[in-house]
Amino acid sequence: MAASTWRRLLDDRAARVAGGVLGAAALAAVLAPWIAPHDPTLQPDPVALRLVAPSWQHPFGTDPFSRDVLSRVLHGARVSLGVAAGAMLLSVTLGAALGALAAVVGGWVDGVVSGLVDVLIAMPRLLVVIALVATFGTLSPWWLVALIGGSGWLTTARIVRAEFRDHLQREYVLAARALGASRWRITWHHLLPAVAPQLAVAAALALAAVIPLEAALSFVGLGVQPPLASWGNILLDGADYLTSAWWLVLFPVAAVSLTVGSALILADRLRVAIAGEEHGE
Amino acid sequence: MSALLEVRDLVVAYEGRDGRVRAVDGASLDVARGETMALVGESGSGKTSLGRAILRLVPAASGSVHFDGADVRGLAGDALRRFRRQAQVVFQDPLASLDPRMRVGDIVREGIDIHALAPRADANRRVARLLEEVGLRAEDAERLPHEFSGGERQRIAIARALAVEPEFLVLDEAVSALDVLVRRQVLDLLATLQAARGLTYLFIAHDLAVVERIATRVAVMQQGRIVECAPTAELFAAPASGAAQALLAAIPRIAW
Amino acid sequence: MNPALLIVDQLQIDVNALRGAAPKPILRGVSFAMQPGETVGVLGASGSGKTSLALALLGLLPPALTARGRVLFEGHELLAASRGARRALRGRRLSIVFQEPLTALNPRMRVGAQVAEMARAHGERDARRALRSAVDMLGRAGLPDADVRSRRFPHELSGGERQRVLLAMALLLDPALLIADEPTSALDVTVQAQVLQLLHAQQRERGLALLLVSHDLGVIATSCERTIVLHDGLVVEDVPTRQLLSAPEHAQARALVDAVRPAVRSA
Numbered sequence: 001m002a003a004s005t006w007r008r009l010l011d012d013r014a015a016r017v018a019g020g021v022l023g024a025a026a027l028a029a030v031l032a033p034w035i036a037p038h039d040p041t042l043q044p045d046p047v048a049l050r051l052v053a054p055s056w057q058h059p060f061g062t063d064p065f066s067r068d069v070l071s072r073v074l075h076g077a078r079v080s081l082g083v084a085a086g087a088m089l090l091s092v093t094l095g096a097a098l099g100a101l102a103a104v105v106g107g108w109v110d111g112v113v114s115g116l117v118d119v120l121i122a123m124p125r126l127l128v129v130i131a132l133v134a135t136f137g138t139l140s141p142w143w144l145v146a147l148i149g150g151s152g153w154l155t156t157a158r159i160v161r162a163e164f165r166d167h168l169q170r171e172y173v174l175a176a177r178a179l180g181a182s183r184w185r186i187t188w189h190h191l192l193p194a195v196a197p198q199l200a201v202a203a204a205l206a207l208a209a210v211i212p213l214e215a216a217l218s219f220v221g222l223g224v225q226p227p228l229a230s231w232g233n234i235l236l237d238g239a240d241y242l243t244s245a246w247w248l249v250l251f252p253v254a255a256v257s258l259t260v261g262s263a264l265i266l267a268d269r270l271r272v273a274i275a276g277e278e279h280g281e
Numbered sequence: 282m283s284a285l286l287e288v289r290d291l292v293v294a295y296e297g298r299d300g301r302v303r304a305v306d307g308a309s310l311d312v313a314r315g316e317t318m319a320l321v322g323e324s325g326s327g328k329t330s331l332g333r334a335i336l337r338l339v340p341a342a343s344g345s346v347h348f349d350g351a352d353v354r355g356l357a358g359d360a361l362r363r364f365r366r367q368a369q370v371v372f373q374d375p376l377a378s379l380d381p382r383m384r385v386g387d388i389v390r391e392g393i394d395i396h397a398l399a400p401r402a403d404a405n406r407r408v409a410r411l412l413e414e415v416g417l418r419a420e421d422a423e424r425l426p427h428e429f430s431g432g433e434r435q436r437i438a439i440a441r442a443l444a445v446e447p448e449f450l451v452l453d454e455a456v457s458a459l460d461v462l463v464r465r466q467v468l469d470l471l472a473t474l475q476a477a478r479g480l481t482y483l484f485i486a487h488d489l490a491v492v493e494r495i496a497t498r499v500a501v502m503q504q505g506r507i508v509e510c511a512p513t514a515e516l517f518a519a520p521a522s523g524a525a526q527a528l529l530a531a532i533p534r535i536a537w
Numbered sequence: 538m539n540p541a542l543l544i545v546d547q548l549q550i551d552v553n554a555l556r557g558a559a560p561k562p563i564l565r566g567v568s569f570a571m572q573p574g575e576t577v578g579v580l581g582a583s584g585s586g587k588t589s590l591a592l593a594l595l596g597l598l599p600p601a602l603t604a605r606g607r608v609l610f611e612g613h614e615l616l617a618a619s620r621g622a623r624r625a626l627r628g629r630r631l632s633i634v635f636q637e638p639l640t641a642l643n644p645r646m647r648v649g650a651q652v653a654e655m656a657r658a659h660g661e662r663d664a665r666r667a668l669r670s671a672v673d674m675l676g677r678a679g680l681p682d683a684d685v686r687s688r689r690f691p692h693e694l695s696g697g698e699r700q701r702v703l704l705a706m707a708l709l710l711d712p713a714l715l716i717a718d719e720p721t722s723a724l725d726v727t728v729q730a731q732v733l734q735l736l737h738a739q740q741r742e743r744g745l746a747l748l749l750v751s752h753d754l755g756v757i758a759t760s761c762e763r764t765i766v767l768h769d770g771l772v773v774e775d776v777p778t779r780q781l782l783s784a785p786e787h788a789q790a791r792a793l794v795d796a797v798r799p800a801v802r803s804a
Contacts, residue, residue: 175379176380176391178338180366325695461793528726531729
């Protein structure tokens with residue numbers, strides 16, 4: 001029946017558009033080295049080509065160091081979306097694993113995981129990540145993935161634990177237990193497929209949360225370090241010219257907004273598709 | 282007749298809102314090999330909990346369950362795996378009891394896989410045979426549970442239980458959700474399977490009318506205890522307990 | 538001629554065509570009439586279309602289904618009526634009790650308030666008077682300690698008690714026709730017997746007409762003078778219940794009768 005959830009999603013125009021935007025952004029990120037018109041770090045003429053407004057030569061204009069903004073946005077997508085996707089995968093996997101463990105094993109394991117979630121969920125994520133980054137100094141993108149991903153598993157763990165506990169009471173799981181199925185088998189064959197749509201929602205929401213998080217970190221100078229471009233640090237480079245060079249703000253902000261908005265729409269439509277599933281039968 | 286199942290003073294307790302609730306409160310019951318023992322009672326009388334505790338799907342607080350001489354509550358490892366093959370269950374709501382995401386063939390094959398009863402190609406042949414035995418078609422293995430009617434789904438659940446070749450089936454309100462015509466067909470199927478495979482049934486129901494045709498004996502449960510146990514004809518003719526009398530009186534009386 | 542309470546004339550219900558597939562019929566031209574105060578059973582196996590029939594009479598069909606034909610209730614054509622006109626009749630002149638009392642109640646609202654809401658939706662301005670009549674009705678519907686239990690939430694009541702709440706809701710405004718769709722199928726047999734008795738008593742006391750939909754002739758035979766047998770979207774029998782029991786003509790009717798015939802025991 002999960003199959004029809006996906007089919008319903010494909011029938012949904014808003015979901016298709018949102019998916020298309022995310023797909024296009026991902027494709028642009030992957031193909032950036034080939035489709036970017038210029039080298040994103042090249043400073044051809046820091047005097048003459050400084051802060052040039054959008055033109056055919058530089059569709060998104062140039063930044064204070066005469067670098068081509070379009071090329072930086074495209075290459076920035078590699079870093080920003082790459083970090084976001086990695087962090088999303090890490091947080092959803094970690095959340096699913098810990099939530100599943102808590103529900104299936106129960107007892108003190110459940111107590112520890114649930115307690116941890118309750119304590120950590122009260123902490124503001126951005127501040128915690130900023131504090132950690134500030135402690136360790138500047139970080140490579142890999143460390144960003146680990147930090148952002150490692151701090152984002154809480155809600156997923158909660159959802160998975162609640163769903164698992166619900167399904168563990170259901171008769172099809174009882175029937176599997178009566179057949180002698182191990183907890184591992186029940187988790188893998190019955191429970192994980194059951195929560196797959198909810199995991200997809202959690203993943204889309206995680207994506208929507210981590211893209212601005214990376215941008216924010218990079219904007220305050222704690223994230224991706226120049227000359228490597230990311231959507232956040234393009235904005236940082238333009239921070240002093242907000243009134244004079246609008247293109248330095250518009251394009252990276254638009255990139256963040258479009259991807260985050262699409263991820264949110266996708267999460268929402270997926271929820272609708274799942275609800276349709278449950279009411280459909 | 283030797284008793285296949287012996288339940289003594291079994292207690293099943295849950296943590297309820299108002300402290301511990303004893304769903305089963307000292308129930309004792311013998312089921313002989315090859316018979317159909319009906320277990321009837323109002324909802325809340327503890328019959329489902331008793332059935333699940335016998336199968337060790339919920340833990341018992343005290344008392345004993347012996348199956349084929351073995352102490353079920355103490356089983357572990359291989360002995361527990363053997364018990365899982367010997368004793369199976371069919372639930373009331375066949376839609377809830379079948380994983381909606383699995384194909385019927387995979388559902389029926391699950392027990393064969395778990396107990397490694399047959400290599401893959403052989404397992405599929407077995408699944409096809411089982412589906413035909415319960416009145417479905419071998420091709421149905423490819424379909425999903427929601428494509429079937431209620432009665433057909435219950436047949437799938439029965440095929441899944443039979444796949445591990447059990448001796449004993451707990452039928453927990455297995456026909457209660459079916460309409461009268463389908464109910465009759467499923468009861469006929471259960472009788473045929475019992476004769477062919479020498480099965481022993483514990484048939485849980487809230488409706489005495491349902492068990493009249495198929496039960497050898499009827500045990501009546503009330504507030505966690507077995508208050509009466511008698512051969513079916515005897516119980517229908519002269520119910521001794523108040524609970525049995527109430528259940529009997531509740532059967533809609535048609536002036537024929 | 539006696540003015541009929543309800544006339545169903547060539548009622549057809551189709552599953553709306555999806556993407557080029559032909560519409561699938563659920564009812565294929567069902568006709569029958571009911572007099573005021575009459576008790577009629579609609580007997581059918583699952584899939585016979587009996588629940589769709591009940592929903593169509595109230596204008597509660599899901600959007601995926603379309604009804605055609607004519608349904609005249611107290612002279613009003615229901616299928617053509619506006620949503621507002623139908624809503625004004627629903628609850629006040631014709632009511633329904635569903636099979637599953639838990640899903641038919643709002644889980645977050647005390648049951649007394651839910652019954653009172655029924656009165657308020659149909660024009661009772663005084664909230665306290667609405668609540669008082671609701672509690673009174675709950676008592677008459679057989680809810681023990683109605684003044685205490687009317688303050689409970691649905692999940693705090695048993696299945697039988699919830700069904701009594703639904704019945705109180707359905708009967709509060711003294712409708713002319715009560716449609717009961719498998720009202721006891723989700724209940725224990727002992728509770729089922731009580732609810733049927735209650736239904737029967739209320740029907741006689743108020744002289745309301747009862748359309749009782751069930752797959753179980755045992756349920757219908759205890760309360761209905763006449764039985765309509767639905768099979769495959771068609772009426773295959775429409776006879777006094779006694780006649781159906783003694784001499785069912787259609788094969789499907791025979792099967793449904795045989796299903797409730799007590800076992801003949803060779804002693």
